Amino acid sequence: MSNNDIEETLPIEREPSGSESSITQPIESHLDETEPIGPTPKPQKPRRGLWIALGIFGILLLGAVGGWLGYQAAIKIRLQKQTNQIAMVATTQFQLGLVDLENGRYDTARQRFEYIIQLDPNFPGATEKLTEVMLAMAKQTTPTPEPTMTVQPTADTRGAEQIFMSAQQLMRNQDWYGAIDSLNALRSEDATYRAIEVDGMYYIILRFRGMDKIINKGNLEGGMYDLALAEKFAPLDKDADSYRSWARSYLTGASFWGIDWERVVSAFSQVYTSLPNLRDGSGYTAAERFRVASIKYGDQLAEKGEYCMARDQYRAALAMGDDSSIAPAATKVQRECEPPTKTPKPTSADIEDTPVPEVTVPTDDPGIDPGGE
Numbered sequence: 362m363s364n365n366d367i368e369e370t371l372p373i374e375r376e377p378s379g380s381e382s383s384i385t386q387p388i389e390s391h392l393d394e395t396e397p398i399g400p401t402p403k404p405q406k407p408r409r410g411l412w413i414a415l416g417i418f419g420i421l422l423l424g425a426v427g428g429w430l431g432y433q434a435a436i437k438i439r440l441q442k443q444t445n446q447i448a449m450v451a452t453t454q455f456q457l458g459l460v461d462l463e464n465g466r467y468d469t470a471r472q473r474f475e476y477i478i479q480l481d482p483n484f485p486g487a488t489e490k491l492t493e494v495m496l497a498m499a500k501q502t503t504p505t506p507e508p509t510m511t512v513q514p515t516a517d518t519r520g521a522e523q524i525f526m527s528a529q530q531l532m533r534n535q536d537w538y539g540a541i542d543s544l545n546a547l548r549s550e551d552a553t554y555r556a557i558e559v560d561g562m563y564y565i566i567l568r569f570r571g572m573d574k575i576i577n578k579g580n581l582e583g584g585m586y587d588l589a590l591a592e593k594f595a596p597l598d599k600d601a602d603s604y605r606s607w608a609r610s611y612l613t614g615a616s617f618w619g620i621d622w623e624r625v626v627s628a629f630s631q632v633y634t635s636l637p638n639l640r641d642g643s644g645y646t647a648a649e650r651f652r653v654a655s656i657k658y659g660d661q662l663a664e665k666g667e668y669c670m671a672r673d674q675y676r677a678a679l680a681m682g683d684d685s686s687i688a689p690a691a692t693k694v695q696r697e698c699e700p701p702t703k704t705p706k707p708t709s710a711d712i713e714d715t716p717v718p719e720v721t722v723p724t725d726d727p728g729i730d731p732g733g734e
Contacts, residue, residue: 447480447481451480451481451484454473455474455487457473458494462493462497468498470490470494471498474490474491475491478491478596488596492564492565492568492598495561495565496565498561520551521551521554527543528547532565537566537573540562561594563591567587567590571583571584571586571605572588572604575605579644581608581611581639584605585609604636607632607639607647610628611629611632611639613628614629614654618654622657622658622661625650625658626654626655629647629650630651633650633651652677652681655674655681656678656684658674659671659672659674659678659690663693663694668694669698671690672691679691
């Protein structure tokens with residue numbers, strides 16, 4: 362190839378000097394520069410939008426959770442504050458009620474204690490003090506009101522007033538049966554006469570009459586009924602409620618008498634330990650019923666071969682008092698439950714294997730042989 366061909370292929374500007382270095386230098390620099398073929402790729406931008414969205418969502422979620430927790434905490438604080446306020450008000454009213462009771466202001470004390478029970482039925486001592494107030498009000502002698510001159514004629518309440526004062530006197534004498542008859546007559550005469558005080562008297566009379574029927578009369582059903590009527594006027598105190606529970610257990614055990622001795626024993630085991638002399642119309646006390654039921658249940662267990670359980674029932678019955686009639690049965694079940702251990706007789710082999718101990722006869726003179734001459 363000639364120089365003319367090179368010049369046509371690669372146009373080069375000639376310098377005036379006409380040297381060859383000026384010709385080769387642009388060719389080499391042109392050959393060394395390599396450029397990629399095709400379009401240049403654009404640089405990728407990071408996905409910042411997704412992370413920003415997630416961050417915003419997390420902030421909103423945390424805000425919602427924090428708001429809910431704060432709301433719950435606020436409700437809890439508010440309820441606790443309300444409870445504390447009720448307790449403070451009830452305590453204040455209770456102290457004021459005690460002062461009113463001590464100073465004889467029974468009507469004010471009654472209102473305070475009733476208000477406390479409305480706020481908190483389980484407030485300690487409120488029910489007992491209300492009962493005490495009503496009893497004090499019942500024991501008060503109602504003064505005869507002075508006649509007043511009125512333009513309009515007033516209703517004649519002399520009959521109701523006389524019955525009311527008679528009921529109060531009967532309560533002071535603890536004649537609960539006569540007092541309840543007087544109150545019933547008063548309600549028939551005038552149902553609106555001193556209604557609140559009469560309700561308080563009903564509660565006291567029914568409460569004490571029910572206790573008397575349960576403890577002294579053996580009329581368990583009647584006593585429970587009186588206590589149920591008293592409970593309609595005011596809550597029962599702990600003593601009255603306990604006696605009602607014992608009466609209920611007694612009647613439950615008596616209902617299974619001769620039918621299911623196990624249930625009889627279970628029922629009277631809860632009664633005789635607390636109130637052994639509790640009885641019903643039959644005259645049987647709770648302690649005696651428990652003793653007899655334990656014997657009957659022990660007999661059943663012995664027939665089934667459950668000797669150890671039968672022994673426990675006989676022991677429980679004998680703990681209530683000696684009874685020679687069950688001594689043979691108790692001895693038998695004790696022997697069957699814990700039979701005596703038999704001593705084995707020695708055999709001939711045991712005798713032969715048993716070594717015979719050597720016997721040395723002591724003497725005063727060690728030089729004398731006891732077996733020699």
